[in-house]
Amino acid sequence: MANDKRMDCVILGLLCHEPLTGYDIKKRIDGALSFFWNGSFGSIYPTLSKLTESGLVIKYEVNDGGRNRLLYSITDEGKKVLLEWLKEPVLKDELRYETLLKLFFGEELGMKGTLMHINRFEEKIKTNLSMLQMFEENLKLLQDEETHKYYLLTVMFGIETYKAYLKWCDNARKLLEVR
Amino acid sequence: MANDKRMDCVILGLLCHEPLTGYDIKKRIDGALSFFWNGSFGSIYPTLSKLTESGLVIKYEVNDGGRNRLLYSITDEGKKVLLEWLKEPVLKDELRYETLLKLFFGEELGMKGTLMHINRFEEKIKTNLSMLQMFEENLKLLQDEETHKYYLLTVMFGIETYKAYLKWCDNARKLLEVR
DNA sequence: CTTACCATGTAAGGCGTTACATGATTCA
DNA sequence: TGAATCATGTAACGCCTTACATGGTAAG
Numbered sequence: 395m396a397n398d399k400r401m402d403c404v405i406l407g408l409l410c411h412e413p414l415t416g417y418d419i420k421k422r423i424d425g426a427l428s429f430f431w432n433g434s435f436g437s438i439y440p441t442l443s444k445l446t447e448s449g450l451v452i453k454y455e456v457n458d459g460g461r462n463r464l465l466y467s468i469t470d471e472g473k474k475v476l477l478e479w480l481k482e483p484v485l486k487d488e489l490r491y492e493t494l495l496k497l498f499f500g501e502e503l504g505m506k507g508t509l510m511h512i513n514r515f516e517e518k519i520k521t522n523l524s525m526l527q528m529f530e531e532n533l534k535l536l537q538d539e540e541t542h543k544y545y546l547l548t549v550m551f552g553i554e555t556y557k558a559y560l561k562w563c564d565n566a567r568k569l570l571e572v573r
Numbered sequence: 574m575a576n577d578k579r580m581d582c583v584i585l586g587l588l589c590h591e592p593l594t595g596y597d598i599k600k601r602i603d604g605a606l607s608f609f610w611n612g613s614f615g616s617i618y619p620t621l622s623k624l625t626e627s628g629l630v631i632k633y634e635v636n637d638g639g640r641n642r643l644l645y646s647i648t649d650e651g652k653k654v655l656l657e658w659l660k661e662p663v664l665k666d667e668l669r670y671e672t673l674l675k676l677f678f679g680e681e682l683g684m685k686g687t688l689m690h691i692n693r694f695e696e697k698i699k700t701n702l703s704m705l706q707m708f709e710e711n712l713k714l715l716q717d718e719e720t721h722k723y724y725l726l727t728v729m730f731g732i733e734t735y736k737a738y739l740k741w742c743d744n745a746r747k748l749l750e751v752r
Numbered sequence: 753c754t755t756a757c758c759a760t761g762t763a764a765g766g767c768g769t770t771a772c773a774t775g776a777t778t779c780a
Numbered sequence: 781t782g783a784a785t786c787a788t789g790t791a792a793c794g795c796c797t798t799a800c801a802t803g804g805t806a807a808g
Contacts, residue, residue: 398767398797400674407678417787430673437768439789461776463787473681480682483693484671491666494609494730495579496659499586500723502652503659508723514662544679544687547748551673551741558737562730569726577769577795596759616796618761640804642759 401433401441402450406468406476409451411541413467416442426529426545429522429552442466450475497566505570512570516563523556578612580620581629585647585655588630590720592646595621605708605724608701608731621645629654676745684749691749695742702735 408414408422416438423433445451450472456465468476493515500508526549533546587593587601595617602612624630629651635644647655672694679687705728712725 396766400671401768404674407674407681410678410681415787416789417785427674427677430668430670432667432669434769435787435789436770436791440768443789460778461787476678477681480675480678481686484675484690487670487672487694487697488611489609489668489670490611491609491668492579492663493666494727495583495586495606496663497723497730498606498727499589499655499659500726501720502586502589502656507660508726511663515666518666541680543748544676547679547687547745548673548677550744550748551676551738554737554741554744555734558733559730562733565729565733566726569722569729580796594759595761613797614759614761615763615798622761639806640759 399431399433399437400479401437402445403476403479404431404433405438405441405445405466406450406472406479409466409468410473410476413465415463415465417463426548429526430548445472509567509570512563512566516560519556519559519563523553523560526552526556578610578616579658580612580616581624582655582658583610583612584617584620584624584645585629585651585658588645588647589652589655592644594642594644596642605727608705609727624651688746688749691742691745695739698735698738698742702732702739705731705735 404423404427405419408419414422416435419438419442420433420435423431423438442451442453446453446466449469451466451468453464453466455462457463493511496503496511497508529549530546530553533542533549536542583602583606584598587598593601595614598617598621599612599614602610602617621630621632625632625645628648630645630647632643632645634641636642672690675682675690676687708728709725709732712721712728715721
């Protein structure tokens with residue numbers, strides 16, 4: 395059913411804060427959003443066209459010295475649509491960890507292989523955690539803008555979660571190595 | 574690219590433990606696996622046919638009093654393929670939480686709406702957590718089978734994670750309600 | 753006797769990714 | 781002058797879900 399990644403809502407949400415190009419949107423998605431969302435150019439640009447057609451955003455060309463860029467900004471109608479969606483209850487929170495799938499079948503792989511996956515997972519998480527902690531510090535410095543409070547909420551979520559993952563890594567290793 | 578949900582691997586993994594019907598497989602996916610994986614009949618049955626054709630599983634009909642059922646079991650070749658996949662590094666661990674997306678755009682929605690989402694999220698998590706805790710207790714009673722140790726690993730992951738979520742809910746509310 | 757669950761499948765269609773195509777600009 | 785990044789787009793293709801179709805069995 396329609397619009398699994400809700401690219402339209404993501405774009406409207408981002409444009410609420412400031413006008414952006416498609417390329418900018420991709421950077422935002424790969425940045426602060428990347429811990430809980432993702433999306434590709436192949437869905438960003440077509441969605442921008444659709445949103446322009448239906449009058450939820452306006453496109454205008456700008457030329458600031460460099461090459462021409464297509465900047466998009468949200469309309470009042472767009473804000474209304476965004477708000478409608480924001481008010482609706484969440485439909486789906488989904489976690490899909492291949493790591494856990496492999497661990498679930500760990501008996502076939504054996505202890506050594508399983509430990510390998512746990513260690514690799516731990517490495518990735520440590521990297522992500524320190525990135526999030528940098529985000530967090532930056533956000534705490536920028537307490538002036540109300541928006542940042544909401545960004546901080548999602549960053550805190552990531553930090554809390556990743557810390558729990560690391561704790562689990564320790565416990566998991568202990569459980570496997572016992573006996 | 575190919576096989577995002579790795580239904581073939583999921584099926585091979587489950588059949589490693591015991592022969593199952595397509596319907597059984599769906600139940601497993603909706604049960605212990607559901608916290609980190611999912612899949613529908615529309616992908617299970619076609620995958621079973623494909624696996625049968627390529628000789629990784631064998632199909633046989635059984636009639637145990639009731640109606641005929643199609644039971645599948647894994648072949649040596651199938652085990653080899655599964656093991657190959659299990660050894661490979663994990664490609665993707667993905668979290669996609671609409672809740673976080675809505676919180677990220679929380680300034681548009683305002684504090685009240687945001688708190689609503691947090692509370693609804695908390696309710697869901699509490700329910701899931703108590704389910705997982707029941708799973709955990711059952712698994713601890715069945716320590717005889719080595720397999721259960723690996724299942725326990727994934728259940729522990731869920732429990733640890735959900736506890737962190739609940740802790741975050743408290744912190745998030747505090748942050749929002751301050752001032 | 754009817755509801756719930758067991759059981760197997762197919763088809764349409766949406767959705768989004770990857771890969772391709774193209775080219776400007778900036779910086780070293 | 782070459783690499784990296786900025787920048788915009790399209791097309792093919794795979795993947796999976798939803799919905800539909802069908803019917804048996806068990807339990808109350």
